[in-house]
Amino acid sequence: MRKKIIYVYILTITILLINLSQVHALDLTLTIQTDKENYLIGETVKIFGQVLFDGQKVNESLVGIQVNNPDNNPVLYRTYFIYEVELPPVIEGDLNGDGYVDIFDAVKIALAFGSEYGDPNYDLTADINKDGIVDIFDMVVVGIHFGEGTPPHTWRIEIIDTFIADYYGRPVAQAKRGSLYFIWVRFKNNQQNYIKANITYTVYDSEGNPLYSDRVAQSVPPGGPHEFVSAFTVPTDAALGTAKIYANAYSNLPQDKGYPHCPEKSSSFEITSSSTSQQASSVITVQQNESNYQTSFHLKTDMKTGTYTAHATAFYHTGVIILLSYNSTSFTVSSP
Ligand SMILES: [Ca+2]
Ligand SMILES: [Ca+2]
Structure with missing residues (x-):
């Protein structure tokens, strides 16, 4: 009976050692x-x-x-x-370039909304169609591609x-x-x-x-x-x-x-x-x-x-x- 317990101990220790060597291999x-x-x-x-x-x-x-x-x-x-x-491929509407079109891209347009080229808050990135004004037509592009990426x-x-x-x-x-x-x-x-x-x-x-x-x-x-x-x-x-x-x-x-x-x-x-x-x-x-x-x-x-x-x-x-x-x-x- 005692011998059996010792065998179990040895077996357990052997398994532990094998496991340890495997952990070591995953270095x-x-x-x-x-x-x-x-x-x-x-x-x-x-x-x-x-x-x-x-x-x-x-x-x-x-x-x-x-x-x-x-x-x-x-x-x-x-x-x-x-x-x-x-x-990630360049996605239209992904204004912050994180590979995903979401609310943060829309926010970039919102911050520049209504601005025209030369205005202090004009943002070329937000002006997606590059017509010199950040407006609903730029926001629409984000809307179309929303959730892509x-x-x-x-x-x-x-x-x-x-x-x-x-x-x-x-x-x-x-x-x-x-x-x-x-x-x-x-x-x-x-x-x-x-x-x-x-x-x-x-x-x-x-x-x-x-x-x-x-x-x-x-x-x-x-x-x-x-x-x-x-x-x-x-x-x-x-x-x-x-x-x-x-x-x-x-x-x-x-x-x-x-x-x-x-x-x-x-x-x-x-x-x-x-x-x-x-x-x-x-x-x-x-x-x-x-x-x-x-x-x-x-x-x-x-x-x-x-x-x-x-x-x-x-x-x-x-x-x-x-x-x-x-x-x-x-x-x-x-x-x-
Ligand atoms: Ca984005
Ligand atoms: Ca525009």
């Missing part, structure tokens, strides 16, 4: 590397890698990237949404948009060197419970120099929109031209092995030496249609020299379980 591999090991100020750093599930390309994964400078201060945060399927993912935490605004919270399209602005990141919680999130943003100038990044950690209440607003002074030596803001949401920071909650959102604005007012540009989602991710940034003259660390985390849902992976690499930056 999420995340690679990260740079195109060089040592860089000089003024050069461009390229960071790239791949996400593999059980040695195969993943059909869809989120990759979070964080680069820290030699003082261990974050230089940038990015998220790459990598997937194998084809880009594939509904976008419902992410637990979702970045709604990000933009640069003045002191009064009004979005601006141009920002003057040396002046103070506020970066807004609006986000929401699509779940019924509080979710821990780190909301981040990174501003790059037209030469790809990361100018500034900031973040806030919070327990996000259900619903939204919630806002993260932080001050940003345009550096006096920022490159003139089109600058970009990338907003991200992570469970924890990538340096702490947190994974992205959702793809990043971005918007652009012009850095000028003198400011004038113009309409702000629209928000886009950055996606990469491949199993690899790649990011690059320029080393501005005032960047710290020393050893930088790039952290990467991957989030992958097999359909049954969620797998997470972390990896990092380092590189040095020195003066030319």
Whole structure:
């Protein structure tokens, strides 16, 4: 009788070991590397890698990237949404380009309704038939195609948009060197419970120099929109031209092995030496249609020299379980 129990124990342990080895086989591999090991100020750093599930390309994964400078201060945060399927076809009426025609597209027309070319709220995207006026004929196109396409993912935490605004919270399209602005990141919680999130943003100038990044950690209440607003002074030596803001949401920071909650959102604005007012540009989602991710940034003259660390985390849902992976690499930056 006692022997039988021992056999059962051994059998159970064997089954557990087999199961453990199977879990090990279902590994999420995340690679990260740079195109060089040592860089000089003024050069461009390229960071790239791949996400593999059980040695195969993943059909869809989120990759979070964080680069820290030699003082261990974050230089940038990015998220790459990598997937194998084809880009959604361009659908007439899909004004925000998310591959689905819904109420949010109609809202874009509503916001510009009645405006004519030259009016401050005129929106070329909303003027679908391009006759210079946003009216019922544009709305009809959205009505005809309503519901076409594939509904976008419902992410637990979702970045709604990000933009640069003045002191009064009004979005601006141009920002003057040396002046103070506020970066807004609006986000929401699509779940019924509080979710821990780190909301981040990174501003790059037209030469790809990361100018500034900031973040806030919070327990996000259900619903939204919630806002993260932080001050940003345009550096006096920022490159003139089109600058970009990338907003991200992570469970924890990538340096702490947190994974992205959702793809990043971005918007652009012009850095000028003198400011004038113009309409702000629209928000886009950055996606990469491949199993690899790649990011690059320029080393501005005032960047710290020393050893930088790039952290990467991957989030992958097999359909049954969620797998997470972390990896990092380092590189040095020195003066030319
Ligand atoms: Ca849409
Ligand atoms: Ca029109």
